[in-house]
Amino acid sequence: AKKENGNKVVLYNEEITKEKNYRYQVEARLRKAITNEKIEVYYQPKIDARGDVLTGVEALLRWTDEELGFVQPDVFISVAEETGLIHRLWEVAMKQACCQVRIWNGNREVPLNLAVNFSAKQFQDPAALVRQVKDFLSECQLDPTHFEVEITESTLLYNMNETIKALKELQDYGISVSIDDFGTGYSSMSYLKNLPINCLKIDRSFIQDIKENYDNAQIPEAIINLARSLRLQVIAEGVEEEYQKEFLIKNKCYQMQGYLFSKPLNRIDFEQQWLLRE
Ligand code: C2E
Ligand code: CA
Ligand code: CA
Ligand code: CA
DSSP states (O other): OHHHHHHHHHHHHHHHHHHHHHHHHHHHHHHHHHHTTOOEEEEEEEEETTTTEEEEEEEEEEOEETTTEEOOHHHHHHHHHHHTTHHHHHHHHHHHHHHHHHHHHHTOSSOOEEEEEOOGGGGGSHHHHHHHHHHHHHHHTOOGGGEEEEEEHHHHHTTHHHHHHHHHHHHHTTOEEEEEEETSSOOOHHHHTTSSOOEEEEOHHHHHHOOTTOTTOHHHHHHHHHHHHTTOEEEEOOOOSHHHHHHHHHTTOOEEOSTTTOOOBOHHHHIIIIITTO
16 A cells, blocks of 8 residues: 555656646747747627627637647646746737727727736736836727726735725726626625726636526626625626526626637637627
8 A cells, every 4th residue: 555655646746747847848938929929819709698799808818839739828827927927928918909909999889898817916016007008008099998907806815905006097097897707716795895896707617507497596696796786797707508698687697708609719700700790
């Protein structure tokens, strides 16, 4: 038995070493990819389910490396957060997405909103961040009221006072703030009330728990009610099934995102599938 355990430990260590090596490779290749502009923004539609109207897009980064192949966003984003590359990735997302949405909006009666994901690490220098956001928007001439920041609960807890100050400034400028993956973090209800936020984004794990008979729907229902009583907007992500959509509509949560409507798409596919046929 001892020997068996010993072997397991060795195997386990080997796994960790492999994983570490992979992350080193990802870091090295990611630096190159950023410099060589190999990172691409994909756009996932946000829908108003009253009529299935396209209201906006979330920018999501995609990277296929020549050596590593497709790298999961969760993986390269976390490597980027650990190594300080996240800010450069964010610049890639901002530059591509803001200018692209501005172009699309030039042809639209009702403009699209653009949501971009921000990492906690970026709020280490909140004043600089706010300045850069404003610079990107004015450079691309994207109206701040059509721009949305997605942060997670952990971002709010990290560097709290500074982050809140930055978010307030962004809000004063017309930008809205959403809490991503809501319900998976540690926000306490008591301080949610006083935070500079506009919208709760129900985490997709809760939406996927909703079954055909509406079993397991207590948590999304509670979040929708919480949003209502705090006068916040609410959006559901990860909507894959018609009955999940029906449940949300019954509970008056009309903003949705998920494979039921569309996967994230590259610029060309998004234009073909969502803009040209309007
Ligand atoms: P997220 O911000 O929670 O993004 C939603 C994720 O759910 C995306 O995964 C999206 O493709 C996926 N998704 C959307 N609808 C469905 C659905 O109906 N079913 C399922 N199963 N999945 C759905 P993705 O693109 O792999 O991104 C993963 C995470 O990587 C993101 O989670 C976000 O935390 C991070 N990420 C991606 N792009 C950026 C970025 O530009 N900046 C930062 N900071 N993080 C990013
Ligand atoms: Ca997000
Ligand atoms: Ca999310
Ligand atoms: Ca996430």
